[in-house]
Amino acid sequence: MRGLVPRLVGMAPDRRELVPQEHRDDLPVTLLCGSHGMGRTAVLDALDDSYRGRIPLGRVDAAQVERAHRSGPAAANTSAVVEILEQLVCGLAPAVPGAARLRFSRLLPGLFAVSSWHRGDQEQQALARNRIGRLLVACGLTKAAGGTEGEGTDWTYDVSERLADPDRRQHDLAPVTEAVVQQYFGRHARGRAEKSVQRWYRSRSSGSEDAVDALIRLSLRFHQGGDFRDAVERTLTAAFLEDLADAYGRWQRVNRAPRPLALIDNAHTAAGRRFVGLLLDHRSVPGPGVQDPLVVVATRLGSGEALYPDATVRDLPALIHESGWARTVASSPSAGVLTAALSPLGRGDLLLMLDEARGPLPRHLPSALYSLTRGHPQGSRVLCEAVVRAQDPVAPESLLDLPVAEGRPAGEVLLERLVPQPQLRAHLAPLALARDRAAAQVLTTAAVLADGGLPGAGLPTAARYLVEEHWADGAPEAVDGEAPGPDAGFVADPFLRALLVHEARRTCAEAGPGRRWADLHGLLRQHHEERGAGHEPDVLRHELAIGDAEPVVGKLTDYFGSWPAGRWLEALPHVASAPHPPRSEWADHRAEIARGAHDHLYEDADDIHRSVNRLLHALWYLSETYAEPMDDLCEDIGAELAFLSMRHPSGRVVLNEAARSWPAAVRERRPWPTYGPDYGRGPLRGEE
Numbered sequence: 065m066r067g068l069v070p071r072l073v074g075m076a077p078d079r080r081e082l083v084p085q086e087h088r089d090d091l092p093v094t095l096l097c098g099s100h101g102m103g104r105t106a107v108l109d110a111l112d113d114s115y116r117g118r119i120p121l122g123r124v125d126a127a128q129v130e131r132a133h134r135s136g137p138a139a140a141n142t143s144a145v146v147e148i149l150e151q152l153v154c155g156l157a158p159a160v161p162g163a164a165r166l167r168f169s170r171l172l173p174g175l176f177a178v179s180s181w182h183r184g185d186q187e188q189q190a191l192a193r194n195r196i197g198r199l200l201v202a203c204g205l206t207k208a209a210g211g212t213e214g215e216g217t218d219w220t221y222d223v224s225e226r227l228a229d230p231d232r233r234q235h236d237l238a239p240v241t242e243a244v245v246q247q248y249f250g251r252h253a254r255g256r257a258e259k260s261v262q263r264w265y266r267s268r269s270s271g272s273e274d275a276v277d278a279l280i281r282l283s284l285r286f287h288q289g290g291d292f293r294d295a296v297e298r299t300l301t302a303a304f305l306e307d308l309a310d311a312y313g314r315w316q317r318v319n320r321a322p323r324p325l326a327l328i329d330n331a332h333t334a335a336g337r338r339f340v341g342l343l344l345d346h347r348s349v350p351g352p353g354v355q356d357p358l359v360v361v362a363t364r365l366g367s368g369e370a371l372y373p374d375a376t377v378r379d380l381p382a383l384i385h386e387s388g389w390a391r392t393v394a395s396s397p398s399a400g401v402l403t404a405a406l407s408p409l410g411r412g413d414l415l416l417m418l419d420e421a422r423g424p425l426p427r428h429l430p431s432a433l434y435s436l437t438r439g440h441p442q443g444s445r446v447l448c449e450a451v452v453r454a455q456d457p458v459a460p461e462s463l464l465d466l467p468v469a470e471g472r473p474a475g476e477v478l479l480e481r482l483v484p485q486p487q488l489r490a491h492l493a494p495l496a497l498a499r500d501r502a503a504a505q506v507l508t509t510a511a512v513l514a515d516g517g518l519p520g521a522g523l524p525t526a527a528r529y530l531v532e533e534h535w536a537d538g539a540p541e542a543v544d545g546e547a548p549g550p551d552a553g554f555v556a557d558p559f560l561r562a563l564l565v566h567e568a569r570r571t572c573a574e575a576g577p578g579r580r581w582a583d584l585h586g587l588l589r590q591h592h593e594e595r596g597a598g599h600e601p602d603v604l605r606h607e608l609a610i611g612d613a614e615p616v617v618g619k620l621t622d623y624f625g626s627w628p629a630g631r632w633l634e635a636l637p638h639v640a641s642a643p644h645p646p647r648s649e650w651a652d653h654r655a656e657i658a659r660g661a662h663d664h665l666y667e668d669a670d671d672i673h674r675s676v677n678r679l680l681h682a683l684w685y686l687s688e689t690y691a692e693p694m695d696d697l698c699e700d701i702g703a704e705l706a707f708l709s710m711r712h713p714s715g716r717v718v719l720n721e722a723a724r725s726w727p728a729a730v731r732e733r734r735p736w737p738t739y740g741p742d743y744g745r746g747p748l749r750g751e752e
Contacts, residue, residue: 067384077114098406101442104363120324122155126336144335170303180241312357331362344397366534375401408439417448428692432460435689460690496564629715630739640683658682
């Protein structure tokens with residue numbers, strides 16, 4: 065973004081130096097997409113730090129506007145679009161050294177008009193008084209509060225004096241709007257500017273005698289709501305952009321004056337979508353005038369592909385030297401969008417973040433961090449800072465338990481940041497153990513999620529939350545060649561799922577009967593048993609999650625002789641992906657068992673049973689994000705598979721191939737190759 069935005073604005077981010085501008089006649093809306101914690105707001109913070117006070121800059125958090133609009137009074141003289149326009153004007157209008165001051169001569173009378181109140185409605189009048197006061201101060205039309213005269217908050221009281229006629233009906237809106245508009249033009253717009261603005265509004269309101277009449281109609285339609293308000297918001301957006309176009313005229317373009325910048329966070333909200341949509345609609349209509357110069361950088365949760373089908377999509381690194389944007393469909397509003405997805409961090413980034421650690425760190429710690437976070441920026445930052453601050457040696461398996469600045473475990477703090485609602489966190493933690501919605505419904509029906517059970521709408525609410533907050537977009541694809549694990553689960557995003565499973569271990573250890581770790585997995589095991597043939601791997605996975613490995617090894621040994629080798633190999637890593645039990649209830653001896661240290665406990669078992677036991681525990685241990693793929697364990701996996709290949713009734717070729725390919729896949733944390741019934745007739749699944 066430090067490459068792209070300077071070319072759009074026309075000024076370097078760290079010094080007062082002009083930069084050749086891209087897109088002289090038409091500008092895209094740059095839309096940065098990403099999930100929670102990917103750094104969307106951090107990018108806007110960096111741009112704000114670079115350009116505030118150097119060029120006209122307005123910033124809006126559409127999520128805050130949305131929350132305030134929903135929770136505030138249902139006043140007829142405001143809307144989310146009006147509030148966004150107000151905030152942008154308050155940011156863009158103040159004087160900036162070396163830049164011409166932006167004057168919103170069209171927009172201000174429109175905003176003042178729609179802010180008019182019904183006589184006697186104190187809430188509407190207070191809202192109008194505060195808004196008008198802020199706009200007047202920002203635009204330099206009056207002194208800020210505390211001055212000696214003309215304070216913005218006194219403006220509406222003068223309007224009230226104009227309405228002192230007792231013959232007027234008390235609740236009329238039109239007289240208030242008329243007084244507001246007349247006072248605005250009388251005080252703040254004179255000469256040619258006033259005439260130009262009045263012609264502009266009169267031309268947009270057929271049948272109006274003059275601009276005052278046109279603005280009264282504008283106000284009445286805005287207060288009426290519905291389609292009428294939609295049309296008014298389009299007019300106000302047009303006034304905003306045409307004011308900017310006037311300010312950035314021919315001489316400014318010739319002299320390459322830096323363009324104004326608008327930063328819009330959370331443009332995926334209803335308020336953000338509405339405003340960006342109005343802006344794109346206005347820019348897509350060809351007109352005789354000059355295009356507006358506003359550089360817009362917005363952030364969005366999710367991808368936005370469905371909402372902006374004609375957008376230009378670029379990878380973030382490709383924007384360093386050129387945007388590559390061009391309006392592909394002249395009449396399509398969405399063609400005015402340039403989208404780029406925020407990339408996860410790489411292993412090299414994590415190494416840099418760990419440089420400040422004072423003592424030696426385990427050699428596998430950066431890889432463990434990366435495997436856990438998948439490069440998630442916020443998660444990586446919190447955990448790396450916790451490692452750097454740690455006084456004692458850091459074990460990779462304890463990363464989520466490291467204390468952060470608040471003194472609380474990092475996993476708990478991260479989960480609160482990514483899922484702020486406490487009730488949703490409590491619901492999602494156990495549900496993260498389920499494979500799919502049907503399995504999650506079992507936990508809900510059994511009322512094991514909270515005291516008194518989960519409300520009937522709890523599961524739909526949780527599922528809808530995952531979709532709306534784009535956690536359902538995080539299906540575990542390989543990141544930088546690293547294996548994500550064989551099963552997405554009810555919670556698809558791997559990092560969020562890891563945090564929720566960790567939280568489930570913590571809360572289950574403190575829960576009463578029916579809500580403990582073994583109870584949850586017992587219910588899920590029973591559910592998959594009832595689903596019948598084909599669900600045996602899920603049954604074994606939940607049994608292993610309880611910590612009871614012996615019956616799982618026995619069943620896998622039985623299946624080894626009766627199942628095709630390809631099916632058995634596909635089931636094995638799925639079973640081994642089981643989350644381990646809470647450490648307060650279970651001692652981890654998986655690595656020792658994999659190395660054969662416990663073989664003496666199985667003297668009565670045959671060689672196949674002991675080999676399957678060692679193989680399962682090796683895969684179970686190495687499936688952990690924190691586990692170092694040590695050479696001896698990887699080689700042992702190959703040796704066990706080679707041993708088993710000589711003992712399967714019909715799967716020698718398949719098992720022998722797995723003996724050669726699985727150790728490398730485990731060592732490099734790639735997906736395990738699997739072998740279906742057509743093995744040998746084409747490329748292996750999972751291999752290129």
